[in-house]
Amino acid sequence: MTDLSFENVSITYRSSSSRGDVAAVREVSLDLPAGTTLGIAGESGSGKSTLIMSALRLLPKSARLDGRVLLGGKDLAQLNFGQIRAVRWSQASIVFQGALHSLNPVREVGRQIIEALEHHSKDTWTSPEKRRARMLELLAEVDLDSAKASAYPHELSGGQKQRIMIAMALACEPDIIIADEPTTALDVIVQKQILSGLAALVADRGISLLMISHDLAVLSAVCAKLAIMRHGRLVEFGPSDEVCLRPRENYTKQLAGAFPQIGDQESRMNPRTLRPAEVTRAQPFTMSDEVVLEAKDVSVSFATKRGTERAVRGVDLSLRRAEILAVVGQSGSGKTTLARALLGLQEVEPGSQVAFQGRALPRKAKALRTFRRQVQMILQDPAGSLNPKRSVYEAVVEGLRVQGIRDDEYARVVGALEAAELTPAGDYLESIPQELSGGQRQRVVIAGALALDPQVLIADEPVASLDASVRGEILSLFLALKQNLGMSALIITHDLGLAWNIADTVAVMKKGQIVEYGEVDSVLENPQHEYTQELLAAVPRLGSQSLVRNE
């Protein structure tokens, strides 16, 4: 059994740019005794990834490490390259975010697992047949069909890829598994499956687990101890329950509050943030009875090789003025397709009706353009939806120019940026996306939509790629837009906490159908449909290692 400890570790990235050297980790000491579980929480830039990379000496050449990282009592810095290669994977392995690009796209996943065995064959898996048998055994352990061994990464879903990563990490029977955001980008149900699977495997074998995440609830569901990092420093460290439920530091409280507990009345219609958006009207708009956007019996199907797939089946929805409607469901439930259908971007089946302000959605390009001025879309990834070469002004003004709105161009852009709380707007006009933070970029995207004075915003996972503290800011902005401008919003998400934070109504979608639809308070506090109950049960709760003890 192997202990891992960080002794007074500082990591600095040398940089020739004007910013000079960047200290990513400052004087962190942490211990992971054999057979224990530790979670490190922090936002992007907190240095948590840098810290765990140092545990296998995987830092880039530009990084300088001070202090000591001890693995099984040996200082990693003292090992030569051959020794460190032997340590990698056989003593400590890493589970990266498999849902993204951690698997080689042009190799079969089975072979990628075997590759790890080939390098650390120990004495057990000496022949190709034995290695193949071991690989199939690993797939069975993570609940994957053996046929998946010959699949390529793009042929698998996010959850399946994450299982492959876990199988690969287990391959050489390591003493320590390091998990780097293992469930980010997965929906709650798959997240629960992955986390409980990981927790069970770790517990059965007495493996130590070091997991990092931005989501405190995810960590607390699996790990016995928690460490909170901010700006490279260790802010708080202690038993999981204590850190989550009785945090000492303000920053921990803020992190814990970012993902609300459903049923907690304090966070209802009140996303927690240090920078709440201002409500300027004396009498804020509230949900009215006037229906703005209505869908009746909307169905969408795609022709695929397996035959016709019905992505959306007979959906009825109505969005009223100043209403925020959250459509929740897993990946593949058809919620994005539904949004595209509501925007007229997706061909619908005959018999489907979409009406905006009582009139059917136009089919002609010119009329659709007018419609789209009223209904604006906001996408998930602000980095991807902004053209990296265009300034903020150009990004926001584009919609105006497309719609042929020529008067007061400058004033409209500034107004939109200020409505999106980028103040003073003048400071941002010339910036390009690269110079902005994730939250600022999402505000620019929102400003681009607001510039056209739309009636409705349709947002697809607007906060999924943002940090916990920024998430609260953006949600509070949505709420303020509704209260100040009477805007309606349809928000697509797999995050039930988001619905609890800001939505008036919620529609739960499964396999293209809406299985439950109603007021947020009643649906989330007293779910009727078993799928809604399943979704709610899958949301990790703060503290108490819920997933470990239940298994």
Place this chain on the structure above:
Amino acid sequence: MTRPARNDPHPADPTDPGPASATHSADPADPDPASAAGSTGTADADEPPAGGSFAGYFLRKLGGAATSMILVIVLGFFAFRMLPGDPVLKIAKERPMSPAQIAELRSQYGLDKPVIVQFWDYLVGIVTGDLGESYVYRKTVSSLIVEYLGPTLLLTGTAALIAIAMGLWLGQLSAWRRNSLFDKLASSTSLIFWSVPTFWLGLILLMIFGGTLQWLPTGGMITPGLDPWSAAGIIDVIKHLILPVVSLVVVVYAQFLMIMRASLIEEMSEDYLTTARAKGLTEDEVRRRHAVPNALLPTVTVVFLHIGGLIAGAVTVEAVFSWPGLGKLTFEAIRGPDLPLLQGTFVVFSAIIIVMNLAADLVYRFLDPRVRRA
């Protein structure tokens, strides 16, 4: 794990002959996960749909290539009819001919018929492999092309192989050791050579090694009288090959180097390389097994396009070294103007480029499993 065991259907075998009309999406990176929704059974709702068949893919690409070929054939006819200069008058200028003789020559070449009839004859000729008779050589164009195609393929094929191997190998090393002395030297020398005109380099090499030093022959493909299949003949051909191949390779390898370098640098920041390192692979293994196969993907398309261009671009080198290839033949046909021969070489050059494109598509599909879904 506590869930019931999955029973995902095995993703369809890529060679499985299925309906070729997989219209789901032409974009292999279809970002819309919802398109996989609604599948029945125990399959993961989020699992991407299986790919199309190889036969379907091949037929589609073949159809595209055939369309390009038809356009080339049509263009080949009309483009050369628009060239200035009457070939018959040109021939008539060289020796005294009476108007009656000129008219007879015209009818002999079929130039007195209406254009549409000439076009029909041309099409029939292409289908039957009869590309007409060269005005200058007095031989059929097909026999000329067959005679000259071999040397061209020998010259450009050798040059292409060496240039690609050298360019890709140096390119991946440069990228892996980015900003090292090796990288700087390799990139800058290749770029200097890239900026040198091929014919100029050919002439300089000819002067030095063929003229002053007299190490190597100055032109042609083989010393007259030698049997090309005897041992002495083969060595003689290789001697003749060295200078033209060097002039071709030195000028073009830079583009392969730069493409490979750029595409590997792009891959170097990918997460799966960190995974590979964490698994304990050596840096060499990470490069050879993971980074290079991925970096090759964007490179392949460009490389194949350039091979086609290399063959067509051999005209100057063949002219400089009097290499008896298609380039030289074209060069002489332009001076004619020898219409049937020009048409013939034009069609053949275009066909080579189209075939190379088709080959690129097929190789790409073999290299990149993601394209198998398209």
